[in-house]
Every structure is written in structure tokens, then in C-alpha cells.
Amino acid sequence: MMNKLSFRNIQRSMKDYLIYVMTMSVITAFMYAFSSLFFDKELSGTFEMSGIMGAMIGIATFFIVLIVAWLINYMVKFMLEKRSTEFGIYMLLGMKKKKIADLYLKENCNCSELH
Numbered sequence: 001m002m003n004k005l006s007f008r009n010i011q012r013s014m015k016d017y018l019i020y021v022m023t024m025s026v027i028t029a030f031m032y033a034f035s036s037l038f039f040d041k042e043l044s045g046t047f048e049m050s051g052i053m054g055a056m057i058g059i060a061t062f063f064i065v066l067i068v069a070w071l072i073n074y075m076v077k078f079m080l081e082k083r084s085t086e087f088g089i090y091m092l093l094g095m096k097k098k099k100i101a102d103l104y105l106k107e108n109c110n111c112s113e114l115h
Contacts (some may be wrong), residue, residue, distance in 0.1 A: 002099075004108045006071050006102065006103055009083075009086075009103075009107050010107050013079070013083075013107070016078075016082070020075050023071070024071075024072075025069075027064075027068055027071075028085070030064075031061070031064060031068075033062070034057070034061065034064070035061065037057060038054060038057045038058070038061070055064060080109065083104075087100055087104075090103075
């Protein structure tokens with residue numbers, strides 16, 4: 001029963017998770033490209049002030065990581081608020097909080113395997 005419920009919930013939330021996964025994939029690609037500038041020997045050797053460039057890239061990377069952390073936090077809160085009514089109904093039907101948490105964890109683990 002829980003597997004069937006979990007799979008149904010994954011199908012319903014797939015569109016929201018797809019947007020999340022695509023956004024995180026693009027951000028990861030940008031971070032990789034941006035960080036490759038920092039570690040490229042040929043590029044850093046051509047600039048006279050390579051130390052300043054490295055510091056600026058490091059500071060920019062720090063701010064990008066902060067923005068990504070905020071995005072992850074926002075997405076988790078968004079998904080939980082969107083499903084708060086559903087979780088409330090589960091609690092009214094007699095499900096324990098631990099069982100609901102296990103269901104949510106199972107959905108997220110299964111959802112990551114589907115991509």
C-alpha cells in the first residue's frame with residue numbers, strides 16, 4: 001500500500017521535481033565552468049594580476065554557493081508547503097509522523113532513481 005501511494009505521489013510531483021533537477025543541473029554546469037577558470041594555468045598566466053583575478057573568482061564562487069544553498073532551502077520548503085494539506089489528511093487518517101516522514105523520504109529516494 002505504501003509503495004503504491006509513494007509511486008502515485010512521485011508521478012504527481014514529477015513536474016515540480018523536474019524543474020528543480022534541471023535548475024540544479026544548469027547551476028552545476030555553470031559552477032564547473034566557472035571553477036575551471038580558477039584552476040586553468042594558461043589563463044591565469046596571461047593576466048598580470050592573476051592573484052586579484054583568483055580572489056575575485058573565489059569571492060564570486062562563495063556568493064554563488066550561497067545562492068544555491070538558498071535555492072535548495074526554498075525548493076524544499078516549497079514542496080513541503082505544497083503538500084502540507086496532504087500530510088494533514090494522512091495525520092487525520094491516523095498515520096504516525098514517522099510513517100509520513102518515511103513516505104516522504106521514500107518518494108524522494110525513488111524520484112532521484114527515476115531520473
